[in-house]
Amino acid sequence: MVLLRYLFPWLGVELWALDEHRLGLKPLRRRLWALRGKTPLVWERPRYRWLYVYTFVRPNTGENEHWLLPSVDTVSFEAVLRAFARGRGAGKGKVVLVVLDRAGWHTSPKLRVPEGVGLVFLPPYSPELQPVERVWSLVDAGVANGQVETEEELWERVEARCAYLRTQHALIRSYTLFHWWPGGC
Template sequence: MDEHRLGLKPVYRRVWAPRGKTPLASVRPRYRWLYMYGFVRPGTGESEFWLLPTVNAVAFSEVLGRFARLRGAGKGKLLLLVLDRAGWHVSGRVEVPGGVGLVFLPPYSPELQPVERVWPLVDAAVANGQVETEEELWARVEARCAYLQTQPGLIRSHTLF
């Protein structure tokens, strides 16, 4: 489980261009953000994404609670989530629902987090393009996340290491 931020600020990727031609990308950076909370199961490629306008301990607690209810966590089923040590993950204000266990990665080790490798797949929805409005950003990212949820083989190939 991890969070990712996308916004109206452009995401640039390398592109092919004829020799001597410089590819152009229109830029109008604006600082409004959309946060994705991503859950992946590397062994099966199952994924789930939650889109929210903010990231903090309260929002994280809400997502954890809803995720636990949807997955049936409780006395008979334990969910273990691998997390980094972001401030909102370790905050005393986080309410961890019953049936959910949190396993924290060592500090400064994002390369150990499987879901980190999914974010470039999500970024593809807006890479090298200009998003005019927040509504367009939400629509593009929502469509991309819905597509990725139907591609467990792709998710598995990026997260099972």
């Protein structure tokens, strides 16, 4: 990172982290308060339909972007990466580095990475190094301990939650800015 800025001072460099998360109609349960001696009862009808949240986070500033898709694969990832690069203005004058894990669709030889985007892979089996992993509890809060009846309702609730999180830079920063994360990017 420092080397890039030293060699190419005119080049804008941004450092982001990316991960995917699966949510579905299967209920997501968390602990909750109840009166002493009373067990809270929850009606449940699990169904297995999924929604995938692709989340980019810039830990230094708390900026975050979310894409909701029905699948996770190389084609979907490439489309999201292309849209993200276009939105961030990546190209000849600006480099966007994305830190991510080594999922099969991230390392596929069929993946075409857009110009101006660099992929930086984390070591294998190290989810604790991925800043985005800490954001999933915030995304889940939109559907936790509630019954989601339809896929449309799931999409609406998760979309609303992600829209809210996009405005919460200080909150995202507090969850994702690790002490070892490079500063100034």
